Amino acid sequence: MESLNLLLDGFSQALTPMNLLWVFVGAFLGTAVGVLPGLGSSMAVALLLPVTFSLDPVGAFIMFAGVYFGGLFGDSTMGILMNTPGGSTAIATTFEGHRMAKTGRAPQALATSAIGAFIGGLIATTLVVFFAPKLAEIAVLFGPAEYFALAIFAFIATASVVSDSVVKGLSALAIGLMLAVVGIDGISGASRFTADVPQLFDGVSIIVITVGLLALGEVFHVAARIHRDPKLSAVTVSGRPYLSKREFREALPAWLRGTAYGVPFGVIPVGGAEVPTFMAYGTERRLDRKRKMPQFGKGAIRGVAAPEAAGNATSGTAMGALLALGLPTSATAAIMLAAFQQYGLQPGPMLFERNSELVWALLASLFVGLVMLLVLNLPFAPLWAKLLLIPKPYLYAGITVFCGLGVYATSAAVSDLLIVLLIGALGFVLRRYGFPLAPIMIGVVLGPLAETSLRNAMMSSGGEVSVLVESPVTWALYGVLGLVLLYTVWKRLNTRVRQDV
Amino acid sequence: MSVDAQSAATTGQTDGGTGGTGGKPEDGFWVGRSGLMVAGILVVIGLYLTHGIVTMDVPEGAKIPGPKFFPVLITIATFVLAGLLVVQGLRHPEPVPQDATNYRMHSDWKSLGIVFGAFLAFALLLVPVGWLLSAALLFWCVSHALGSKRPLFDIGLALVFSSCIQLAFGAGLGLTLPGGILEGIYG
Numbered sequence: 001m002e003s004l005n006l007l008l009d010g011f012s013q014a015l016t017p018m019n020l021l022w023v024f025v026g027a028f029l030g031t032a033v034g035v036l037p038g039l040g041s042s043m044a045v046a047l048l049l050p051v052t053f054s055l056d057p058v059g060a061f062i063m064f065a066g067v068y069f070g071g072l073f074g075d076s077t078m079g080i081l082m083n084t085p086g087g088s089t090a091i092a093t094t095f096e097g098h099r100m101a102k103t104g105r106a107p108q109a110l111a112t113s114a115i116g117a118f119i120g121g122l123i124a125t126t127l128v129v130f131f132a133p134k135l136a137e138i139a140v141l142f143g144p145a146e147y148f149a150l151a152i153f154a155f156i157a158t159a160s161v162v163s164d165s166v167v168k169g170l171s172a173l174a175i176g177l178m179l180a181v182v183g184i185d186g187i188s189g190a191s192r193f194t195a196d197v198p199q200l201f202d203g204v205s206i207i208v209i210t211v212g213l214l215a216l217g218e219v220f221h222v223a224a225r226i227h228r229d230p231k232l233s234a235v236t237v238s239g240r241p242y243l244s245k246r247e248f249r250e251a252l253p254a255w256l257r258g259t260a261y262g263v264p265f266g267v268i269p270v271g272g273a274e275v276p277t278f279m280a281y282g283t284e285r286r287l288d289r290k291r292k293m294p295q296f297g298k299g300a301i302r303g304v305a306a307p308e309a310a311g312n313a314t315s316g317t318a319m320g321a322l323l324a325l326g327l328p329t330s331a332t333a334a335i336m337l338a339a340f341q342q343y344g345l346q347p348g349p350m351l352f353e354r355n356s357e358l359v360w361a362l363l364a365s366l367f368v369g370l371v372m373l374l375v376l377n378l379p380f381a382p383l384w385a386k387l388l389l390i391p392k393p394y395l396y397a398g399i400t401v402f403c404g405l406g407v408y409a410t411s412a413a414v415s416d417l418l419i420v421l422l423i424g425a426l427g428f429v430l431r432r433y434g435f436p437l438a439p440i441m442i443g444v445v446l447g448p449l450a451e452t453s454l455r456n457a458m459m460s461s462g463g464e465v466s467v468l469v470e471s472p473v474t475w476a477l478y479g480v481l482g483l484v485l486l487y488t489v490w491k492r493l494n495t496r497v498r499q500d501v
Numbered sequence: 502m503s504v505d506a507q508s509a510a511t512t513g514q515t516d517g518g519t520g521g522t523g524g525k526p527e528d529g530f531w532v533g534r535s536g537l538m539v540a541g542i543l544v545v546i547g548l549y550l551t552h553g554i555v556t557m558d559v560p561e562g563a564k565i566p567g568p569k570f571f572p573v574l575i576t577i578a579t580f581v582l583a584g585l586l587v588v589q590g591l592r593h594p595e596p597v598p599q600d601a602t603n604y605r606m607h608s609d610w611k612s613l614g615i616v617f618g619a620f621l622a623f624a625l626l627l628v629p630v631g632w633l634l635s636a637a638l639l640f641w642c643v644s645h646a647l648g649s650k651r652p653l654f655d656i657g658l659a660l661v662f663s664s665c666i667q668l669a670f671g672a673g674l675g676l677t678l679p680g681g682i683l684e685g686i687y688g
Contacts, residue, residue, distance in 0.1 A: 148545060188564075188567055401636050405678075412677070414625070
């Protein structure tokens, strides 16, 4: 029960009045950004990242815990009320959630989603507390070849599973890797692709890339479409935001099943929670068809409960994978990794030994963040819906100003403002043609890890490529990757056949 | 990298006659194929990487595999992927929406241009003019581009917004934002 004691220590650090304030502010701002049209949870984290830099590490991560879960909840709120999910993980929730909202049960749908997020996050975080140290112990055995295998796994899985086209996913990945190699090479000291501009010697900051791709790119996207697309309107929220006992009993098994789907996927780097949310949704629908009175299509509470729990469970265990392996399994986790690096911390097996206090404070703050969100969101969901009434021009004008603020505040360099503008334009073009953005983030964050581990492995072997596939761990990783790819191919062929019929 | 923005503008014009006449097949080669632009961006990136690899000064005694090794792999991947994107773009053009829109292009390049220009102006004016005015200008331009109809009210709102941020972040969280020409007044 060593973990439990450490966790209690963590709680004592996390539960100071000041930190409670930060988690409150984080959950509040995270939900607010997540609720706003077009902005998802990863954007909430990206935009608020610079704000946290003026805090001490514990306070910053505690605030992040709030932002992270708050953003996820905001994604679903948008989806339920306006039929436009804020992030890809909220798509599955939207189907039944919006139907519930249209039949006047919006508050119940929001409550189901809030409780589902709470249950999924709670179970996943508990598992992380008990298993992350074990995972870290195993990960100590990892050498450069194993880390290279992990990075390749993340690259290929993200690029092929998430996007509808493998070529598009890989292209996005290549752009991310290209951004990652700019700057002084850490091993040899050579200046690479900097065109002798001193501002580029440190490379392109991950914050600049995130804000440019996700935030400014979104503003450009809206600017290009706002006079074109029909206006969306939100369903008004009124009535009791609580679930009746019957509704609660009906949703409970779905919450638990959703969590079961979500937990394992947080550790596998396939780029986020889309896969488990859809699997959870599909299962509930199949189960529903066997019942006496099928609810799906009419606003089924289980269709909201299961994907929501799955999504948050994935995010919870993704945090475990990030802490124990140093491996970001989603775009949001990638930004969190950048936040760690900003404080001079390298997530991974050594983190539990070197910065044990901070890790446990962070884990404790995840629990605090979850409770805070339940308190904030269950009764105040109708208030969040009011945010949808801010006129679009002012909303996006404000976001643009915040992009400028965030980038300038972290570096105080005008050159970064120009780079963010170019990356924003690039992000717009990629979005316009349906390229996924998550592989870029994964490429930027894991690119350096892939490169250093590849070169270190090959240097130690004297240039032999076979060193990359010598240990059993690498066999296992490449084997699982092969299975994932086979499954993807099988699924694609399968859906193609079904469409033809 | 500014090539990206330029190619964005020019290709935007070439996807010209798209929606106007209802997207008949004889609208030209570029209909639904403006996506080839991304392949172009990849080629530009590949060329930049190639140029960088060729001109790179590798320090004496750098071990093998050196600093060029990984970029070479990326460069090869970039060109291969650009080729595949071209093939994909030629074989499967983007479907042209058939709904009754009378827009010349899929994207609204005027609004987009204003937002882009406003951010560029913000970046260049921030230090000489100061946060308060340049951020207010950015806010005003973006809200105008996105269809706000009250220019005078917006000026006030923009100034209030940028001063609130200056107060909250400058005085509250201790971030230094440039004062510019208004330096002495509230500095």
